[in-house]
Amino acid sequence: MGLKVGQLIPQFVLHDQDGKLFNSKEIVGKKPFVIFFYPKDYTPGCTLEVCSFRDSYEEFTELGALVVGISSDSESTHRRFASKYRLPFKLLADKHKKVRRLFKVESKLFNLLPGRETYLVSKEGVILMVFNSFNASQHMKKALNALKKLKLK
Numbered sequence: 001m002g003l004k005v006g007q008l009i010p011q012f013v014l015h016d017q018d019g020k021l022f023n024s025k026e027i028v029g030k031k032p033f034v035i036f037f038y039p040k041d042y043t044p045g046c047t048l049e050v051c052s053f054r055d056s057y058e059e060f061t062e063l064g065a066l067v068v069g070i071s072s073d074s075e076s077t078h079r080r081f082a083s084k085y086r087l088p089f090k091l092l093a094d095k096h097k098k099v100r101r102l103f104k105v106e107s108k109l110f111n112l113l114p115g116r117e118t119y120l121v122s123k124e125g126v127i128l129m130v131f132n133s134f135n136a137s138q139h140m141k142k143a144l145n146a147l148k149k150l151k152l153k
């Protein structure tokens with residue numbers, strides 16, 4: 001099982017689609033954020049998932065949250081994918097699946113498919129919501145609803 005609600009996220013550093021370093025400790029303490037792990041760029045389910053985050057990106061930013069996608073694809077694959085689908089958020093290249101292991105995101109289907117898991121993380125770095133499902137269409141909705149509930153408190 002992956003990390004649980006109430007746990008602190010592990011610190012990590014990965015390259016984004018532009019080759020820039022993304023360091024999680026530079027976000028913690030500043031704003032809440034959504035991290036979604038997805039299997040692979042250009043696959044139908046993953047394209048549906050990233051585009052749903054794209055289409056609701058403004059709602060996330062209006063609520064003060066950052067959105068970050070992570071898969072094991074390379075920076076150059078992420079760059080082409082982000083450009084083709086006009087993605088306004090960072091895609092991080094976890095080529096060696098180190099961050100996936102830090103978050104304990106399990107593979108599915110006899111370990112052939114990387115897991116699909118979404119986290120809502122508080123400004124302080126505490127996990128507020130975890131959603132683990134291969135149903136790509138639900139991840140953005142779960143994250144946005146959890147973020148809205150957080151802002152209502």
